Amino acid sequence: MTLFSLSRFGAVLFKEFVQMRRDHLTFAMMIGIPIVQLLIFGFAINTDPRNLPTLVELNDPSPVARAVISGMDTSEYFAFHGFVFGPEDGDRALRDGSANFVVVIPPDFERDILRGLAPEILVAADASDPTAVGSAVAALGGIVDRAIAQNLGGPLAKIAPGAPPFSVVVHKQFNPEGKTATNIVPGLLAIILAMTMVMITAVAIVREIERGTMEALIATPVRPTEVMLGKILPYVAVGYIQTLVFLVAAKLLFDVPFNGSRLAFFVGFNLYIVVNLALGFLISTLVRTQMQAMQASFFLILPTILLSGFMFPFAGMPGWAQTIGTAIPATHFLRLVRKVMLKGAEIVDIVDDLSAIALIGGVIFLIALMRYRQTLD
Amino acid sequence: MTGAAVSVKGLTKAFGGTVVVDAIDMEVPEGAIYGFLGPNGSGKTTTIRLMCGLLTPDAGEGRTLGFDIRTDARKIKENVGYMTQKFSLYGDLTIRENLDFMARMYRLPNRREVVDSTLRELGLEGRGNQLAGTLSGGWKQRLALAAAMQHKPRLLLLDEPTAGVDPKARRDFWDEIRRLSKQGVTVLVSTHYMDEAVQCDYIAYIAYGKKLIDGPAREIPARIGLTTWRVDGPDLIELEDALLADPRVEQVARFGAQLHVSSTDAAGLDAMIAEWKTRNGSHHWEKKEAELEEAFIYLMATAADNYGLGGGRA
Ligand SMILES: Nc1ncnc2c1ncn2[C@@H]1O[C@H](COP(=O)(O)OP(=O)(O)O)[C@@H](O)[C@H]1O
Numbered sequence: 090m091t092l093f094s095l096s097r098f099g100a101v102l103f104k105e106f107v108q109m110r111r112d113h114l115t116f117a118m119m120i121g122i123p124i125v126q127l128l129i130f131g132f133a134i135n136t137d138p139r140n141l142p143t144l145v146e147l148n149d150p151s152p153v154a155r156a157v158i159s160g161m162d163t164s165e166y167f168a169f170h171g172f173v174f175g176p177e178d179g180d181r182a183l184r185d186g187s188a189n190f191v192v193v194i195p196p197d198f199e200r201d202i203l204r205g206l207a208p209e210i211l212v213a214a215d216a217s218d219p220t221a222v223g224s225a226v227a228a229l230g231g232i233v234d235r236a237i238a239q240n241l242g243g244p245l246a247k248i249a250p251g252a253p254p255f256s257v258v259v260h261k262q263f264n265p266e267g268k269t270a271t272n273i274v275p276g277l278l279a280i281i282l283a284m285t286m287v288m289i290t291a292v293a294i295v296r297e298i299e300r301g302t303m304e305a306l307i308a309t310p311v312r313p314t315e316v317m318l319g320k321i322l323p324y325v326a327v328g329y330i331q332t333l334v335f336l337v338a339a340k341l342l343f344d345v346p347f348n349g350s351r352l353a354f355f356v357g358f359n360l361y362i363v364v365n366l367a368l369g370f371l372i373s374t375l376v377r378t379q380m381q382a383m384q385a386s387f388f389l390i391l392p393t394i395l396l397s398g399f400m401f402p403f404a405g406m407p408g409w410a411q412t413i414g415t416a417i418p419a420t421h422f423l424r425l426v427r428k429v430m431l432k433g434a435e436i437v438d439i440v441d442d443l444s445a446i447a448l449i450g451g452v453i454f455l456i457a458l459m460r461y462r463q464t465l466d
Numbered sequence: 467m468t469g470a471a472v473s474v475k476g477l478t479k480a481f482g483g484t485v486v487v488d489a490i491d492m493e494v495p496e497g498a499i500y501g502f503l504g505p506n507g508s509g510k511t512t513t514i515r516l517m518c519g520l521l522t523p524d525a526g527e528g529r530t531l532g533f534d535i536r537t538d539a540r541k542i543k544e545n546v547g548y549m550t551q552k553f554s555l556y557g558d559l560t561i562r563e564n565l566d567f568m569a570r571m572y573r574l575p576n577r578r579e580v581v582d583s584t585l586r587e588l589g590l591e592g593r594g595n596q597l598a599g600t601l602s603g604g605w606k607q608r609l610a611l612a613a614a615m616q617h618k619p620r621l622l623l624l625d626e627p628t629a630g631v632d633p634k635a636r637r638d639f640w641d642e643i644r645r646l647s648k649q650g651v652t653v654l655v656s657t658h659y660m661d662e663a664v665q666c667d668y669i670a671y672i673a674y675g676k677k678l679i680d681g682p683a684r685e686i687p688a689r690i691g692l693t694t695w696r697v698d699g700p701d702l703i704e705l706e707d708a709l710l711a712d713p714r715v716e717q718v719a720r721f722g723a724q725l726h727v728s729s730t731d732a733a734g735l736d737a738m739i740a741e742w743k744t745r746n747g748s749h750h751w752e753k754k755e756a757e758l759e760e761a762f763i764y765l766m767a768t769a770a771d772n773y774g775l776g777g778g779r780a
């Protein structure tokens with residue numbers, strides 16, 4: 090008698106693949122969800138908008154000041170829409186939305202630079218959508234720098250290096266994390282995998298029970314491990330495909346860098362996929378119909394999106410939300426992916442996140458296994 | 467081997483405190499077609515699951531094909547063909563894929579030939595690539611039966627295999643059961659239909675999880691102890707109503723242009739019919755031996771659907 094028959098396991102695996110392929114809707118969803126989500130979160134919810142309408146209050150018609158304006162206009166962030174004459178004009182434009190920025194160049198700007206007095210450029214920004222203007226403001230420094238370098242190359246050389254020749258003062262509240270596509274896209278992998286892996290596994294298992302095929306299946310000599318592995322592994326493959334689609338899209342569409350260790354990423358996403366499959370398995374032991382499995386999965390996806398640090402900066406959430414968030418696998422995977430892709434983390438840097446995911450996964454597995462025993466009899 | 471394909475004693479199973487199989491003893495002789503009868507919810511499916519090791523009994527013991535149902539479930543599964551009450555194949559796989567899948571579950575050698583010959587015997591050679599879900603009810607059942615037979619089990623457990631299937635398909639299905647039985651396969655089949663019950667060699671009848679009666683089919687009527695009179699003549703409908711109104715009549719069943727009037731109280735029934743004859747001479751009365759038909763109608767009538775339980779009549 091064999092403890093594990095590769096042939097039977099292979100038969101279940103193959104059957105599951107065939108069923109997956111025939112189920113066009115689910116199949117399309119599995120590939121479509123990553124792409125649609127990337128497009129929605131990456132483009133539509135664009136936190137890095139370009140060509141924002143900008144007005145200038147020019148109090149020093151010097152060549153440097155004009156170079157600053159034309160530099161802004163040629164940059165992708167600002168679109169120069171004209172001049173204002175006095176603070177009231179600028180405020181009105183910001184209020185009625187005809188401008189996102191009003192840039193105030195102070196009197197004697199060029200002269201003060203040459204004297205080393207570090208004059209202030211005042212940027213009044215529409216604060217109602219703080220993240221929308223974040224990166225534009227960040228880009229302003231570079232634009233002014235270049236304008237000065239081009240126009241005052243000679244005289245500026247006299248200024249002591251290290252001391253900035255001017256300062257930019259921004260009048261608005263600013264999101265310190267400076268969310269950009271670069272920041273959102275990596276986190277999206279955690280959401281996409283949680284969303285699809287959990288639901289697909291739960292539905293695939295419950296479908297077999299609901300249709301009555303599970304009984305016929307376990308009436309054959311097939312072993313439970315052969316059934317479970319055979320049913321789950323195809324969805325690990327789906328997770329791989331989704332991750333691949335994601336990585337390619339992240340690179341091509343959003344130019345998100347991949348700075349860290351591939352090994353760290355590989356270990357992390359495999360662990361995360363397995364934990365999500367276990368969660369789907371757990372759901373399948375708690376519900377009776379495919380519809381319920383779907384609803385339970387959707388129910389779980391909400392806290393995953395809202396409390397994992399994907400939607401709101403984790404540190405900024407209230408204590409209770411952080412407590413819940415800590416128990417969600419996505420929270421830790423999200424950090425892991427950001428660390429690896431953006432901050433160039435190696436495997437030693439993500440040990441904490443890996444342990445947290447493994448711990449949560451272990452608990453899920455344990456409960457699922459206990460539930461599975463009960464439902465057999 | 468004991469000569470019994472299935473032998474269980476005191477089999478008991480409860481779900482959440484409700485006893486649904488209650489101390490059942492049963493012997494299925496090798497080679498028999500054994501009919502397992504009972505109303506909906508009486509515990510037939512649960513009993514069959516216990517017999518093939520899919521459920522563990524709370525009390526009692528038993529052997530199926532000589533293997534202990536508690537400890538040898540694996541051996542039982544390898545040697546039994548079980549056809550579940552619901553269509554148990556994959557509707558989104560083709561006929562061939564389904565057969566091939568089942569063949570692989572039993573790790574059959576020469577899978578391709580086995581599947582080919584199953585398709586041929588079914589007469590479905592040309593349709594191997596059709597999705598199983600598109601078959602008619604009758605064909606689905608035949609396919610499920612064929613799939614359960616591929617590994618040549620010595621015992622077939624069929625759980626209401628013909629429920630909801632049209633009469634012609636049911637007859638075909640039973641031809642197949644008899645053919646398998648001739649080859650030496652023991653068949654345990656649960657059913658609702660009287661015309662199927664009469665085709666069985668042995669019968670067991672359960673209600674509310676308790677066995678009411680079992681034995682060779684031809685002995686069942688005598689065991690129940692029914693006395694039956696056959697009557698024909700005019701106005702059978704009025705006659706039926708009048709007879710049923712008499713407390714000494716337990717059962718009136720119509721067979722074509724005749725009524726079969728039965729009771730377990732032989733003396734009472736005979737006396738009543740004597741009175742009736744003197745009152746109304748236009749009917750022709752004849753005492754007959756009670757047969758399986760009357761016996762089944764009698765059994766079925768004693769217990770309606772058993773859902774919601776609560777100690778039945780026994
Ligand atoms: N897994 C289960 N959990 C709880 N109750 C069950 C389960 N299986 C069957 N029952 C109950 O046990 C009783 C007998 O069911 P079953 O064996 O399916 O009867 P039958 O096959 O004769 O219709 C029914 O009341 C049914 O609701």
Ligand SMILES: [Mg+2]
Nearest residue numbers: 510511551625
């Ligand atoms: Mg049943």
